[in-house]
Amino acid sequence: MWSGTPLFPVSASTMAPRVDALYFFLVGLTAFFSLLIGSLIVYYAVRFRRRAPDAIGARIEGGAVLEITWTVVPLVIVMGIFVWGASVFFAMSRPPDDALNVYVVGKQWMWKFQHLSGVREINELHVPVGRPVKLVMTSEDVIHDVFVPGFRVKADVIPGRYTQIWFEPTRTGRYHLFCAEYCGTRHSGMVGEVIVMEPDEFQAWVAGGRAEGSLASEGAKLFRDLACNTCHRPVAQGRGPVLEGLFGRTVTLEGGGTAVVDEAYIREAIVDPGARVAQGFRPVMPTYQGIVTEDGLLQLIEYVKSLRDEDRR
Amino acid sequence: MPSHPVLLPPRHYLNDGFGVKSWLLTRDHKRIALLYLAAVTVFFFIGGAFAVLIRLELATPAGDLVTDDTYNKLFTMHGVMLVFFFLIPGIPAVLGNFLVPLMIGAKDLAFPKINLASWYIFVIGGTFTMYAVVTGGLDTGWTFYTPFSTMSSTSAVVPAAIGIFITGFSSILTGLNFIVTIHRMRAPGLTWFRLPLFIWSHYAASLIMVLGTPVVAVTIVLVAADRIFSFGIFDPNRGGDPVLFQHLFWFYSHPAVYIMILPAMGVISELVAAFCRKQIFGYTFVAFASLGIAVLGFLVWGHHMFVAGQSVYAALIFSFLSFLVAIPSAVKVFNWTATMYKGSISWDTPMLYAIGFIGLFTVGGLTGLFLAAVGLDVHVTDTYFIVAHFHYIMVGGTIMAYLGGLHYWWPKISGRMYNELAAKVGAVIIFFGFNLTFFPQFILGYLGMPRRYHAYPPEFQVLNVLSSAGASILGVGYLIPMVYLAWSLRYGKIVGANPWGAVGLEWTTTSPPPTENFAEAPVVTWDAYDYPTQVEGHVV
Amino acid sequence: MSDTTAEAGRRPRPALAHHFDDLAQQKDAATLGMWVFLATEVLFFGGLFAAYSVYRGWYPEAFGAASHSLDITLGAVNTAVLITSSLTMALAVHAAETGERRLLVLFLVATMALGAVFLGIKAVEYAAKFAEHHVPGPSFHFEEEALSRNAQIFFSLYFVMTGLHALHMVIGLGIMTWMLVWAWNGTITKEYASPIEISGLYWHFVDIVWIFLFPLLYLIGRHA
Structure with a gap:
């Protein structure tokens, strides 16, 4: 019955052993404290069971030393887990450049x-x-x-x-x-x-694979089909900003503030062009929401990424 | 023990007026508590019936018992019914309503009419939601995540949302009533640090009800506005942010978890003290732990959204605060355990529930650390691990405490005692059924089985079958108390004012108490759980 | 003045609810209850202000432009109307506490009249928004095309926030009607003025919400 039943998932990435190590530590910690508390309450329930109907418990009000101990010790333990969990998360949120x-x-x-x-x-x-x-x-x-x-x-x-x-x-x-x-x-x-x-x-x-061309080249085709190139030209006289070499730069916005040109900014510039207009341009671009699919947006982004400074004329 | 038979008092709240009107128009907090008991019991079994169907479907990997749409409605209604109509009102509106005035020596809550109104609001809200169930159902999950709930779902989102909105006001009014009552209606001499811990934990929970519920109420208004008028506040096509909904939702719904567990902790403090006949170890620490949980509980909502595109730094702050909120819970567990040391421990049914609670809450709380550790949460969130974790807290914690409290105060409520053997058997069945249902789900979750799945890969089947088997045992376990408690109402042995030999103002009046609670207004000169001075007996 | 006290003296003392020890405790409880309720209300509107802040931070241009389309004159008049109604409410509370029944009735009527004027002006503003197609939804149209998408968010929040505020005003008028009846039939006396005081707390709170709404919705981006 158990032969086809895994109890633990396969580890198939560099991240998996790091997550698993934290998991096993916490499983151990949970087992330790659950057994500690569980056996204490069962032991007390038996050891101090009521032996006479009118018996009452000993008069113990509490103890500051114990209270401080079982506040500070768990605090130290959970802060350790916090740092451990945070370091794993940092690694998860930083993709390598060559990915x-x-x-x-x-x-x-x-x-x-x-x-x-x-x-x-x-x-x-x-x-x-x-x-x-x-x-x-x-x-x-x-x-x-x-x-x-x-x-x-x-x-x-x-x-x-x-x-x-x-x-x-x-x-x-x-x-x-x-x-x-x-x-x-x-x-x-x-x-x-x-x-x-x-x-x-x-x-x-x-x-x-039956690829018709790279993603960037499909983006280029879409760029021409939508006539984006009538305003976004590789020369500085266009009605829209020059896109060559733009990706990754920080641009100043109309009305103050700056924006880093990343995937999200390009996406917004296409579907909601009025939201953050680059300085020196007027909000004349119509929205392409509903005209370009999410797939198409990604192709356009990849095309913009592929445009280098050297392509400027 | 007196040799002559104990009789019910000649005049008590149950024989002070008969007929439907004397109940439906009552302003007596004890009768209103029983109205709530009836209502939440109905919702509990409706929600439980959905759970049975869910577990039946999951006994096989293929989605073969019900259709996918039906399954989605089942788990949604299971969550909605049990969260909003059982777990949140359960302990406060039933036990709290009955006991807060009795424990502080008051004749009633501060606003009896508002108390009755909040029951009606609760029932009207429940009716709206049930209307949504029968006319098309609801398939958004109890969390109503946008933009699915606003733009995609074709089910009865608006009636259900209105039902929950209305019910929220019942919760707000109950919390308001408790806060004012605890501030203004305490008996002479009953200072804050002489209050039973049940009162402290209800006070803390009431703060959350009053300050958290309005936020979810207004969030529901925004969802309804998006759906009815197509406003687009959460519509990404118009620049709206669906994740903003999650922030607003969890700002209430995480503290709501503490509305469910804090009153349960209060019940456990009472049970442990009564059945150890001993003061709670570290009373002030336990009392302030309740307030600490209530305050920190408002600062950790973001831990539900570690994988929802939150910034790394926001995630770290929420992770840090989530670890902090674990500390007061741990302090409580340690103090209850220490209270048992050198107690005079009886093994009556309520104590069995209390011991079950401490064990299961410990497991539930410790598995919360897995989820607070943000790097590990990424893997286990939205899987059965989290389902198991919160059922250990909600079912293993809150429902255990609810049943324990119901048994402990049953003689006070009804004047009669249930069958002890049947009750012990029921408690043990519930404990084992519970663990068999939910423990396998931890393993399933780490294996990667996502929650809210109608069909799943075949290698997960064995663990799912174990869980379904446990659920059937648990289901039977929950029916047992229904039977013997109902039976005891007529045939149970009549008990005196204080069958457990417990201290606390509620045990100084007759069982059942008179409508005005106390024949003579009590004056308090002793600390809570002061067994040596308040009962005759010898110290072990 | 003299006939008011004489009349109050003829009426039975206000009933002390059975579960309170004395009138002082009853009044304390009722006042605390209203403050707790107002704490709830703060969080209710707080959720909306949070949503507003997020979106305004993201879309300052669209919010500024959409805000410009609101009628600042009507908004300012309404602000003045509400502040005046707070004054008449405060005077009503004073009249209740000193047991001047006719003044109490007068100030309550004045408060209600001002509240009704506010709602009337609000209705005029709403009608204009409908005519201009500024109500979010399929028929929405905004003059500045480029900002139209996010302007919808502003108007959504505008309608939800002012709508919920107006709902609070309507409830306030209901409470005031009730108080007017009690003032008229002499239930309210110098000793039992707390219903007026507590209703006053509510009325002032609703006014204060507007004091926040007015600049956030009408006055942003005016410097530009």
């Missing part, structure tokens, strides 16, 4: 993945072993959540925002991918698999 980017769009009730190479998949994500992977995620409708138990990572996928997680798989195989934020009728059907492959197998898989 492979994959874009994720969740919608009721499926997952869409876009690789930079232009390969797209649904409910399956192929990644190479031993290489950090960063997922940049958003939703088309309600809040979803990417959860890969084997990697011990999870993050909500929120409409109107980009969230991210990263992981570095340590062993090949197929791992569950769950939607962990309730999202309606087929929430429990919004599941998929992460398929971790040897790097050469992964290369072969990418080559065999």
